[in-house]
Amino acid sequence: MTFQTSTTATPTPAAAQGSHMWVLTLQAPGRGMTTHYGTWTPPAGATRFDAFATLRGYVVAQHPDMASATTVFFSLKSNQL
Template identity: 70%
Template structure:
């Protein structure tokens, strides 16, 4: 038998999350790939492109070898159901 924990006791409260959920995958063909995800509240007036550039820059800051990587996947959605 498996036990389950109520989602209300394990889920992060929405107030502590950003307004948008994102996923970004970068790949260096034949050499490596990274997928990162999270939530973020972009600054007022930011465009989808602004967010993409900022997130890509954040990942490259953590993984400098990905500076010339191809973008395989990018998703940015409002963080609500």
């Protein structure tokens, strides 16, 4: 499973990006808030819930203190304009 995340203002060429763009914000009271975003190509047959659970797991792996955090915002949309 490959996730593309961006931390700079330089865009990644479209050919190297995933099929969907995502944004996820988690907040843990007393421990702060984190927002991650990027592109991802879900596996065939994946549901929106599958994508949410996978992406939340990805963010929590980066920030284990957010394991019990509340999801404040989640967006998953086609990466095509």
